[in-house]
Amino acid sequence: MPCRRQFLGYLPLALTGSIAAAATLGSRPARAAAMLGEQEPQALKVGYMADSSRVDPRKYPAHKPSQTCANCQLYQGDEGSAAGGCALFGGKDVAAKGWCSAWEQG
Incomplete structure (x- = not known):
């Protein structure tokens, strides 16, 4: 037994x-429903904006209008999706048309 x-x-x-x-x-x-808010501490540290066109060019002179989360190396969302994960923000999703100062060519 x-x-x-x-x-x-x-x-x-x-x-x-x-x-x-x-x-x-x-x-x-x-x-997927947990979106990163612009006023959250980790978003404020890197200047995350849900819409790249609203980034202050005086505060972030390196920002270019063509830079978005969707074409960032850290973005983990599907191509063509409105939002997706980001390696920088762990369990939070970011807007595909968003931007932050950690943007890297993808």
Whole structure:
């Protein structure tokens, strides 16, 4: 009966793993809804604007109108999407037409 005992010993671990996987997969749509706000501390640090055309050229002289989150190397959204993830902001989405001072040619 060692096989049955081993099976019963691993059963709680398997159930816990299944619950954790379901919770992780179930939270993906919630992640997409979490947009980065312009007034959030991490956005303020890098001058994030949801619309690149509103960037103050005096404050950010390196900004060019053609630079957007959608063509940044850090952007993780799908091509053509209105928003997507950013490596800089972790679990928050940014607007594809947005910009911040960490912009890198993608």
